[in-house]
Amino acid sequence: MSSRSDILAALRRNKPPQSPLPDLTPRPEIPSGALEATFLQALELAGGRFFVSSPEHSVSQALAEAYPAERVICSAMPALVQGTVDLHRITDPHHLASVDLFVCRGTFGVAENAAIWVDERQIGHRAAPFLAQHLAIVLNRQEIVPTMHEAYARLSVAEPGFGVFIAGPSKTADIEQALVIGAHGPRSLTVVLMDENDTVRT
Amino acid sequence: MNVALFVPCYIDQLYPRVAVATLHLLEKLGCTVHVPLNQTCCGQPMANAGSERDSLGAMHHFVDVFHRYDYIITPSGSCALHVKEHYDTLGERVDVRHVRARTYELSQFLTDVLKVTSLPAAFPQKVGLHASCHGLRGLRLACSSELHAPPYDNVRRLLELVDGLEVVDLTRPDECCGFGGTFAVSEEAVSVRMGIDRLQDHLEHGVDVITGTDMSCLMHLEGLARRSRLPVRILHFAEILNGGSA
Amino acid sequence: MNHPVAAAKFNEDAARTQWHDEALWFVRQKRDRASRTIPEWEALREQASQIKAHVLANLDTYLEEFERNARANGVQVHWAQDAEEHNRIVHSILKRHGVRKLVKSKSMLTEECHLNPYLEAQGIEVIDTDLGERIVQLARQAPSHIVMPAIHFRKEEIGELFHDRLGTEAGNADPQYLTEAARQHLRAQFLSADAALTGVNFAIAETGGFVVCTNEGNADLGAHLAPVHIACMGLEKIIPRAEHLGVFLRLLARSATGQAITTYSSHFHRPRPGTEMHIVLVDNVRTEHLAREDFRAALKCIRCGACMNTCPVYRRSGGHSYGYVVPGPIGAILAPARDLKTYATLPFASTLCGSCSDVCPVKIDIHTQLYKWRQVVTEAGFLPREKRLMLRLAGRLFKYPHLYQAAGRWGRRLLRKLPRRMLYTPLNAWGRARELPEPPRQSFREWYIENRKPE
Numbered sequence: 087m088s089s090r091s092d093i094l095a096a097l098r099r100n101k102p103p104q105s106p107l108p109d110l111t112p113r114p115e116i117p118s119g120a121l122e123a124t125f126l127q128a129l130e131l132a133g134g135r136f137f138v139s140s141p142e143h144s145v146s147q148a149l150a151e152a153y154p155a156e157r158v159i160c161s162a163m164p165a166l167v168q169g170t171v172d173l174h175r176i177t178d179p180h181h182l183a184s185v186d187l188f189v190c191r192g193t194f195g196v197a198e199n200a201a202i203w204v205d206e207r208q209i210g211h212r213a214a215p216f217l218a219q220h221l222a223i224v225l226n227r228q229e230i231v232p233t234m235h236e237a238y239a240r241l242s243v244a245e246p247g248f249g250v251f252i253a254g255p256s257k258t259a260d261i262e263q264a265l266v267i268g269a270h271g272p273r274s275l276t277v278v279l280m281d282e283n284d285t286v287r288t
Numbered sequence: 289m290n291v292a293l294f295v296p297c298y299i300d301q302l303y304p305r306v307a308v309a310t311l312h313l314l315e316k317l318g319c320t321v322h323v324p325l326n327q328t329c330c331g332q333p334m335a336n337a338g339s340e341r342d343s344l345g346a347m348h349h350f351v352d353v354f355h356r357y358d359y360i361i362t363p364s365g366s367c368a369l370h371v372k373e374h375y376d377t378l379g380e381r382v383d384v385r386h387v388r389a390r391t392y393e394l395s396q397f398l399t400d401v402l403k404v405t406s407l408p409a410a411f412p413q414k415v416g417l418h419a420s421c422h423g424l425r426g427l428r429l430a431c432s433s434e435l436h437a438p439p440y441d442n443v444r445r446l447l448e449l450v451d452g453l454e455v456v457d458l459t460r461p462d463e464c465c466g467f468g469g470t471f472a473v474s475e476e477a478v479s480v481r482m483g484i485d486r487l488q489d490h491l492e493h494g495v496d497v498i499t500g501t502d503m504s505c506l507m508h509l510e511g512l513a514r515r516s517r518l519p520v521r522i523l524h525f526a527e528i529l530n531g532g533s534a
Numbered sequence: 535m536n537h538p539v540a541a542a543k544f545n546e547d548a549a550r551t552q553w554h555d556e557a558l559w560f561v562r563q564k565r566d567r568a569s570r571t572i573p574e575w576e577a578l579r580e581q582a583s584q585i586k587a588h589v590l591a592n593l594d595t596y597l598e599e600f601e602r603n604a605r606a607n608g609v610q611v612h613w614a615q616d617a618e619e620h621n622r623i624v625h626s627i628l629k630r631h632g633v634r635k636l637v638k639s640k641s642m643l644t645e646e647c648h649l650n651p652y653l654e655a656q657g658i659e660v661i662d663t664d665l666g667e668r669i670v671q672l673a674r675q676a677p678s679h680i681v682m683p684a685i686h687f688r689k690e691e692i693g694e695l696f697h698d699r700l701g702t703e704a705g706n707a708d709p710q711y712l713t714e715a716a717r718q719h720l721r722a723q724f725l726s727a728d729a730a731l732t733g734v735n736f737a738i739a740e741t742g743g744f745v746v747c748t749n750e751g752n753a754d755l756g757a758h759l760a761p762v763h764i765a766c767m768g769l770e771k772i773i774p775r776a777e778h779l780g781v782f783l784r785l786l787a788r789s790a791t792g793q794a795i796t797t798y799s800s801h802f803h804r805p806r807p808g809t810e811m812h813i814v815l816v817d818n819v820r821t822e823h824l825a826r827e828d829f830r831a832a833l834k835c836i837r838c839g840a841c842m843n844t845c846p847v848y849r850r851s852g853g854h855s856y857g858y859v860v861p862g863p864i865g866a867i868l869a870p871a872r873d874l875k876t877y878a879t880l881p882f883a884s885t886l887c888g889s890c891s892d893v894c895p896v897k898i899d900i901h902t903q904l905y906k907w908r909q910v911v912t913e914a915g916f917l918p919r920e921k922r923l924m925l926r927l928a929g930r931l932f933k934y935p936h937l938y939q940a941a942g943r944w945g946r947r948l949l950r951k952l953p954r955r956m957l958y959t960p961l962n963a964w965g966r967a968r969e970l971p972e973p974p975r976q977s978f979r980e981w982y983i984e985n986r987k988p989e
Binding site: 088089090092093094096097098099100101102103104105106107108110113115128131132179180183196198199200201211212213216217233234235237238239241243244246247248249250251252253254255256257258259260261262263264266268269270271272 | 557560561571572573574577580581584585587588590591592593594597598603607613614615619663664665666669682683684685687688689692709710712713714716717720721724725738741742743749750751752754755757758759769774776777778779780781783784791793794795796797798799800801802803804805806815817821822824825827830
């Protein structure tokens with residue numbers, strides 16, 4: 087008898103009577119016109135900031151303004167943002183520790199909490215958005231859903247080997263509840279909103 | 289309307305004026321009040337202290353005494369809750385079911401049965417309402433601050449029917465006072481700390497009188513207030529609704 | 535373990551008690567504000583409660599489904615019946631890989647199993663990477679809260695600790711400065727770790743994946759750099775489908791800290807190519823607890839800590855006074871299942887105010903369970919003898935009207951007649967900080983007989 091079979095047998099013996107799963111019909115509470123505003127409000131609350139890019143003010147320019155001092159830039163979207171370090175040349179994720187700014191694409195955002203879904207196929211190395219000192223995520227402003235319910239409805243969560251909702255820069259309040267932005271992960275998060283109608287795409 | 293008055297044991301022995309005020313109030317509101325003289329206790333002190341077994345005698349006696357009345361009113365949220373929630377221990381009996389359904393805490397009775405909309409009483413004081421926990425989260429006499437639900441407060445509403453009375457908002461509207469039955473003695477340090485914090489909240493808001501539905505909580509707060517000679521009176525809300533004195 | 539004794543000690547420092555109480559009440563208020571941004575908050579709680587109740591009724595099939603899917607994803611799944619087996623399994627994986635340094639993100643389960651001392655005894659260095667956990671680890675203390683492990687520390691004390699152990703400036707207690715020092719120190723650990731261990735917030739049966747939620751990014755910094763990732767979870771952390779994460783991730787952070795969501799909600803399905811991912815499923819008394827009709831609902835817990843933040847007793851006695859890996863209200867209903875005798879005082883460390891039950895995102899009937907555990911403690915004979923005798927005496931008194939009336943009469947007489955110094959002795963616990971009530975001449979019954987025509 088293995089632990090596995092012992093445990094399963096105990097579960098079958100001891101489990102309570104059946105009880106049904108609830109209906110999860112979500113109630114949409116955010117009107118679609120307000121999605122972007124709600125998202126940006128939540129982003130600010132979470133300690134993140136944003137820029138809106140346009141043909142006149144490119145993603146590259148916005149990031150150069152936001153991060154004037156950052157030298158080592160690794161971009162997962164070289165057509166949009168040229169980095170100084172080629173992501174695909176890096177074989178050992180430990181080397182990403184010297185990256186000042188990592189730039190990647192986000193699949194979509196969630197208005198109620200500013201979470202952005204990023205999956206491993208968009209970042210090359212799983213460690214990249216965590217190890218870099220700063221993080222910038224490019225997001226189509228039309229790709230914002232109201233709540234986590236809609237998020238999971240559009241996600242095939244098991245498709246990528248790894249995916250993450252990122253909602254702001256890393257932070258902690260473990261020292262006397264004082265909020266400190268920039269704990270172990272990135273010290274800042276900048277979201278660059280793009281219009282899907284802009285010609286430059288990755 | 290014929291009702292029976294269930295007098296909590298500690299009110300009977302230590303705060304009879306609360307029962308007198310309850311009696312007078314119910315009579316003023318048109319009730320004929322019966323007072324069974326052989327009542328003792330609902331059993332809550334023993335049950336909450338961990339021994340339902342030792343409370344069985346009191347609980348059976350309670351059912352014997354009260355089962356023939358249509359309404360059983362008590363000026364105590366915790367006693368009413370104990371009868372309604374824990375008397376299932378006595379089994380599925382008609383008299384037990386009846387007693388559980390027909391026992392009311394005083395404000396519940398005034399709100400849900402008598403549906404009181406006016407009171408011939410005046411009490412021009414600033415009053416702090418202590419939201420006793422068993423009444424609040426047990427009997428749902430008000431919407432507790434934890435819940436995201438439409439706010440209501442049946443006890444406050446009754447107090448605000450009294451002429452001149454101002455209910456003062458507190459910083460922590462419904463934090464526990466720390467009485468908790470035998471907790472008051474077995475966890476004395478925390479109990480006292482909790483009570484002092486409640487008193488501080490009321491005093492910081494300029495309260496003249498602290499009131500509530502449960503004399504047990506008030507007894508604990510009063511004990512602390514008198515020891516520190518704090519400038520605050522403590523009255524059961526039945527006394528206030530009845531005109532400020534028994 | 536004696537909660538009242540530990541709580542009394544805690545309260546000796548009144549200023550510190552007030553500070554601790556206010557720090558946690560602040561978190562409760564943040565939770566309230568966050569819950570009010572969701573109109574359907576109460577409906578969400580009900581959904582979460584029902585999902586978890588359904589899971590408990592189907593735990594065997596969901597775990598089998600989870601294992602099947604995880605294995606198909608290339609994840610190795612292990613089953614541990616108790617803490618020792620869990621520790622052995624973790625150690626054997628680490629040993630096989632020659633691990634000398636392990637980085638660990640928050641896992642209450644590994645605390646429960648006392649994994650750290652076990653591994654350290656085997657010569658493996660364990661670094662807790664959650665900042666709060668690292669603080670208590672450096673201080674050689676147990677965590678006092680499941681979400682904010684170092685909530686009992688003042689920043690000056692952390693400053694001293696870091697000066698001593700990390701070489702920060704003496705006397706500098708600025709949280710920003712101290713966090714920066716911890717950042718540098720811990721990033722060096724992530725970059726030199728041989729393996730990473732994380733907890734599991736939610737495991738998804740339909741996909742075989744699991745979710746880890748952090749604000750610091752420490753679970754990810756460990757897992758994405760090390761060649762071995764071990765995730766440890768209690769059996770009950772399973773949820774049926776990915777869509778259920780919508781419910782739980784909307785409730786978890788709001789209940790825990792008042793944030794809409796933690797910074798990172800990491801979804802792990804497959805190991806990085808060339809690396810290993812392991813999941814250890816742990817029983818450790820959970821299957822036994824599942825059989826307890828009155829208490830099994832405690833297994834719905836998603837470890838948010840909201841009950842601790844709202845509990846007026848926890849706030850004024852601190853997590854260490856519970857003596858159990860999980861303190862506060864939820865700890866008080868879990869610990870007795872593990873060791874009734876040791877934790878006999880925990881169900882009584884409460885006024886049964888019910889605030890915990892009202893904030894619990896999965897609607898565990900915590901205060902009802904506290905009441906029921908009291909009955910179990912008494913039946914097992916673990917009440918102090920004097921209390922047992924008092925209860926029996928009271929039980930007898932209240933059964934017989936004449937006895938009750940006589941006892942009341944004599945009691946009031948004594949209260950009136952005895953001089954103050956005889957009433958207020960060290961034996962009178964009530965009287966230490968409170969006045970006894972003024973004993974009236976007449977009971978209500980006596981007044982009624984005298985003034986009204988009795989039936």
